[in-house]
Amino acid sequence: MSPAQAEIQLIAVLTAVACALPGTFLVLRRMAMLSDAISHAILLGIVAGFFLTGDLASPLLVVGAALTGLVTVAGVELLQRTRLVREDAATGLVFPVLFSVGVILVSRYAGSVHLDTDSVLLGELAFAPFDRFVVAGRDLGPRGLWLIGAILAVDLLVIGLLWKELALSTFDPALTAALGFSPVALTYVLMGLVSVTAVGAFDVVGSILVVALMVAPPAAAWLLTDRLPRMLGLAAGFGAASAVAGYWTAHLLDVSIAGAMASMAGLVFAGASMVAPERGVLAVVRRRARQQREFAETLLAMHLQTHEGRPEAAEECSLETLHRHLRWTRERTLATAARMRRRGLVEEGGGLLRLTDDGRRRAAEALQR
Amino acid sequence: MILDYTVRTVALGAAVLGAVSGALGTFAVLRRQSLLGDAMSHAALPGIALAFLVTRQKDPWVLVAGAAVACWLAALAVMAVVRQGRVKYDGALALVLSVFFGFGLVLLTAIQRLPDATQAGLDKFLFGQAAALLARDVTVMGLLGGTAIAILLAGWTRFQVLSFDPDFAHSLGLRVRGLDVLLTSLLVVAIVIGLQTVGVVLMSALVVAPAAAARQWSDRLGPTVALAALFGAVAGASGALLSSVTERLPTGPTIVLSASVIVALSLAFGPARGLVWDRIRAARNRATVQADLVLRALHALARGHEDPHHPHAEAVLALSLERKGVRRALEALEERGQVTRAGPRAWALTEDGLAAADRAEAPR
Numbered sequence: 262m263s264p265a266q267a268e269i270q271l272i273a274v275l276t277a278v279a280c281a282l283p284g285t286f287l288v289l290r291r292m293a294m295l296s297d298a299i300s301h302a303i304l305l306g307i308v309a310g311f312f313l314t315g316d317l318a319s320p321l322l323v324v325g326a327a328l329t330g331l332v333t334v335a336g337v338e339l340l341q342r343t344r345l346v347r348e349d350a351a352t353g354l355v356f357p358v359l360f361s362v363g364v365i366l367v368s369r370y371a372g373s374v375h376l377d378t379d380s381v382l383l384g385e386l387a388f389a390p391f392d393r394f395v396v397a398g399r400d401l402g403p404r405g406l407w408l409i410g411a412i413l414a415v416d417l418l419v420i421g422l423l424w425k426e427l428a429l430s431t432f433d434p435a436l437t438a439a440l441g442f443s444p445v446a447l448t449y450v451l452m453g454l455v456s457v458t459a460v461g462a463f464d465v466v467g468s469i470l471v472v473a474l475m476v477a478p479p480a481a482a483w484l485l486t487d488r489l490p491r492m493l494g495l496a497a498g499f500g501a502a503s504a505v506a507g508y509w510t511a512h513l514l515d516v517s518i519a520g521a522m523a524s525m526a527g528l529v530f531a532g533a534s535m536v537a538p539e540r541g542v543l544a545v546v547r548r549r550a551r552q553q554r555e556f557a558e559t560l561l562a563m564h565l566q567t568h569e570g571r572p573e574a575a576e577e578c579s580l581e582t583l584h585r586h587l588r589w590t591r592e593r594t595l596a597t598a599a600r601m602r603r604r605g606l607v608e609e610g611g612g613l614l615r616l617t618d619d620g621r622r623r624a625a626e627a628l629q630r
Numbered sequence: 631m632i633l634d635y636t637v638r639t640v641a642l643g644a645a646v647l648g649a650v651s652g653a654l655g656t657f658a659v660l661r662r663q664s665l666l667g668d669a670m671s672h673a674a675l676p677g678i679a680l681a682f683l684v685t686r687q688k689d690p691w692v693l694v695a696g697a698a699v700a701c702w703l704a705a706l707a708v709m710a711v712v713r714q715g716r717v718k719y720d721g722a723l724a725l726v727l728s729v730f731f732g733f734g735l736v737l738l739t740a741i742q743r744l745p746d747a748t749q750a751g752l753d754k755f756l757f758g759q760a761a762a763l764l765a766r767d768v769t770v771m772g773l774l775g776g777t778a779i780a781i782l783l784a785g786w787t788r789f790q791v792l793s794f795d796p797d798f799a800h801s802l803g804l805r806v807r808g809l810d811v812l813l814t815s816l817l818v819v820a821i822v823i824g825l826q827t828v829g830v831v832l833m834s835a836l837v838v839a840p841a842a843a844a845r846q847w848s849d850r851l852g853p854t855v856a857l858a859a860l861f862g863a864v865a866g867a868s869g870a871l872l873s874s875v876t877e878r879l880p881t882g883p884t885i886v887l888s889a890s891v892i893v894a895l896s897l898a899f900g901p902a903r904g905l906v907w908d909r910i911r912a913a914r915n916r917a918t919v920q921a922d923l924v925l926r927a928l929h930a931l932a933r934g935h936e937d938p939h940h941p942h943a944e945a946v947l948a949l950s951l952e953r954k955g956v957r958r959a960l961e962a963l964e965e966r967g968q969v970t971r972a973g974p975r976a977w978a979l980t981e982d983g984l985a986a987a988d989r990a991e992a993p994r
Contacts, residue, residue, distance in 0.1 A: 293724035294665050345897055346842050353664040354842055357835035358890045361883030368878050473728035480717045480725050517739040523732020540715050
């Protein structure tokens with residue numbers, strides 16, 4: 262691993278973590294699609310900011326472009342408040358306009374802006390190590406690393422300082438307002454974080470894949486835990502893992518790093534939705550199988566109890582003929598009987614199945630229900 | 631110029647796609663699925679790329695089929711994620727949108743590495759390239775779009791009930807789920823035929839914008855759908871023409887801006903609820919209230935005198951009302967013949983004005 266590769270991965274990991282933190286709150290607040298709107302709209306801010314500052318990594322540009330994100334959110338809200346269009350349509354109307362203007366500016370002034378439509382969509386992570394941060398002749402590492410590092414620090418600082426307010430307003434906006442905090446102000450703080458982070462991540466993964474880093478890792482984490490701190494930690498971990506795995510996949514297959522990171526984040530989500538406790542695909546399959554087994558055992562126990570000690574028991578409760586009366590396959594009948602014998606619910610004697618006391622209790626419980 | 635074959639093809643193609651996505655978009659917007667269109671159009675990218683990777687040809691039918699399958703899978707994935715019960719609809723949309731798109735970019739960069747040169751031009755699916763539309767592309771778009779519209783018209787009443795009151799549709803014995811699937815499929819068609827011209831990134835805007843604009847002009851479904859189709863066609867044709875005659879003006883964004891202008895005009899001037907009319911109405915209401923207040927104030931001052939027509943200075947009125955704009959209100963009252971100028975900056979009630987003030991103050 263060359264130093265450049267290490268630097269790229271470090272930037273990718275920091276970006277993924279920086280996105281996952283505000284992303285967690287977005288996903289919990291059902292505002293995930295606003296990350297889409299913001300990440301599109303900031304393109305215009307970045308281009309405009311570049312015309313003004315002439316420097317794609319300037320902190321001024323980051324703040325200015327982040328303002329475009331807030332303008333988008335405010336625009337959606339304003340449009341919605343006219344009651345002429347509904348929320349989803351308002352979102353779908355506002356950001357394409359800003360993004361379109363951004364794309365047109367980029368393609369018309371491609372020469373003077375260090376951006377082209379490819380880098381808008383893919384980011385320029387592969388070139389990040391070439392842009393060094395040099396202070397007084399000393400090379401302090403890639404500029405992108407400092408930028409995204411600073412943004413991550415801001416994310417951590419704001420979330421740390423406003424921890425209980427953010428958590429409270431996420432889960433109970435009404436109580437937040439009752440306690441004297443403004444849910445609206447907190448929403449805008451969060452949107453500001455999302456915007457700043459999206460501007461920083463834009464360089465790394467491009468405008469649309471920012472959404473993948475903001476939404477997929479928190480969504481995966483949400484499937485695995487009910488606790489906010491753990492969800493934040495898991496989301497950050499998943500984001501970092503997707504970044505590293507994505508980098509190496511892209512390296513091996515010689516494809517887009519950003520695209521591979523998003524694909525990995527998608528795979529992580531798919532994995533989480535497989536193994537998630539209770540609602541995961543595996544858990545559901547296992548639960549169904551267990552319920553089926555238990556139902557079969559109860560049914561067999563009740564059948565045995567019904568015919569217990571009666572003259573027809575020889576026919577009804579014989580292992581050889583039982584399956585015909587239950588209308589099961591022979592294999593299923595034998596497997597269920599074997600399982601019940603192991604658990605001490607039935608015993609076998611002379612080819613007949615008999616309930617034990619435990620088995621009788623099981624049948625009686627089922628009847629009482 | 632207008633008769634130029636290429637330009638005509640481009641304009642026709644863009645108009646067809648605008649009309650189809652406008653008409654079907656109306657239903658998406660009514661059913662609050664504006665953003666589903668966004669997710670599905672982004673998700674088309676890996677379908678297009680895979681279709682090309684498998685067949686190695688750029689036949690529009692093949693690419694359209696790939697895109698349609700991917701859109702469909704995206705819609706299913708959104709439903710599956712929501713049904714798992716944790717991540718909500720918005721999260722599922724954002725997740726599917728971005729992951730599908732990311733995977734599409736992976737495939738696209740893989741295609742760019744292929745040795746044969748035929749792959750060039752798949753990029754146009756990102757932001758659209760109207761100038762590259764060929765007559766056969768327009769034929770495909772026309773056939774697909776025409777079929778979609780025909781199905782829409784054939785099932786009109788059912789789709790109408792489904793969109794406005796799904797529960798009622800269910801109680802009528804309609805197969806709500808089947809209709810839902812059918813309508814979503816039609817939306818897929820609308821999205822897919824626009825991909826080459828507008829691109830996957832901005833196609834969703836063409837689903838939402840014409841419908842949102844048309845909604846401002848009518849409260850009835852039929853006219854709204856027709857208007858949306860018209861707006862879509864106008865936006866498509868104008869945007870595509872503009873971009874194909876101008877260098878370095880990507881088609882998708884241009885069409886979106888053109889549609890957005892229509893939306894802005896509609897929001898401002900829509901007959902029933904337009905923002906401009908709203909403003910004017912509000913200003914008129916304010917003026918009426920103001921005139922009423924001034925009239926009453928003048929009356930109150932006049933009562934202190936023997937002669938009810940005794941003139942009073944404007945400044946006194948402004949002072950007693952503590953309001954601005956007294957002058958304009960007095961001029962409005964003068965036009966109605968309720969006050970007269972009794973000197974420089976002094977006003978008096980007329981007979982009419984006196985009667986009006988009495989009426990205004992009479993207990994109801």
